[in-house]
Amino acid sequence: MLGIDPGSRVTGFAVVETHGGALYPVGFGVIRPAAGEMAARLAEIFAGVARVVAELRPEALAIESVFLARNAQSALKLGQARGAAICAAAQAGLPVFEYAPRAVKLAVVGSGRADKTQVQHMMRQILRIEEPLAADAADALAVAVCHSHTEQTRGYSSRRLAAAQDAAR
């Protein structure tokens, strides 16, 4: 599971895996394109995400949906960075899942109004991360964890449904 927190200056990425019901961080970090022209920065985001996908082999991308950006200019920049990151994953055949920011915070902190510090703290707790954790990497971990929880719940529900159907026969 790949989580991405896109941004034109800093794009956070994180890959988590589930083993025996527990979540493990496979790799996480940030892509910081060199200062320069917009097209070169987008190409760096694309190449960075493509490299993470090639090396860490996640099976899907989870990304926060965007409700509202501060203004049209920042929305355009965020959109371009999102487009670069999503294309890199989609080109590699990964399905893309979007989660509302509130849903991500609710899933990982237990409150839709959690701030960045709380998300960082919870990610280090849940994933037993001891080294310092950049805020953008923490946000990428959070959306990946949110998706993993959703998938597990969905799997659990399907198994319960299958069991119930078996029992009903």
Add this chain to the structure above:
Amino acid sequence: MLGIDPGSRVTGFAVVETHGGALYPVGFGVIRPAAGEMAARLAEIFAGVARVVAELRPEALAIESVFLARNAQSALKLGQARGAAICAAAQAGLPVFEYAPRAVKLAVVGSGRADKTQVQHMMRQILRIEEPLAADAADALAVAVCHSHTEQTRGYSSRRLAAAQDAAR
């Protein structure tokens, strides 16, 4: 020279070439991603632009800069489409040039306030296009033509400067 007019629903593309001071259309059209999820649509724009670059071998991408979008939501969508198109060109090694919408209209129609119909009309005139021309393809042709004019003027200025320098020796 590749011109792109990006959009989440319709992305116009056009490749033009200069021979002996005259401009020729090499290919143009629109990429219309199938209705569906945002990520799949972005992947279609990326793949469509990558295909145009591979088949028609333009040496650079020209694209309109964005001054202001109607609102943050449409800016985000436009940004995502722009990000997909620009990444496809940048990944193929094309340098990217941005032109203000006013500059493009001024270059191809002679007025910064020209409307879409005038741009379509002038593109068919300048490039001797007889078949119907979609508005988005016309806009892509316009930014490609604008860049070609700029490059020619730049080349002409450099040649004049070199001649003047030679004469001054």
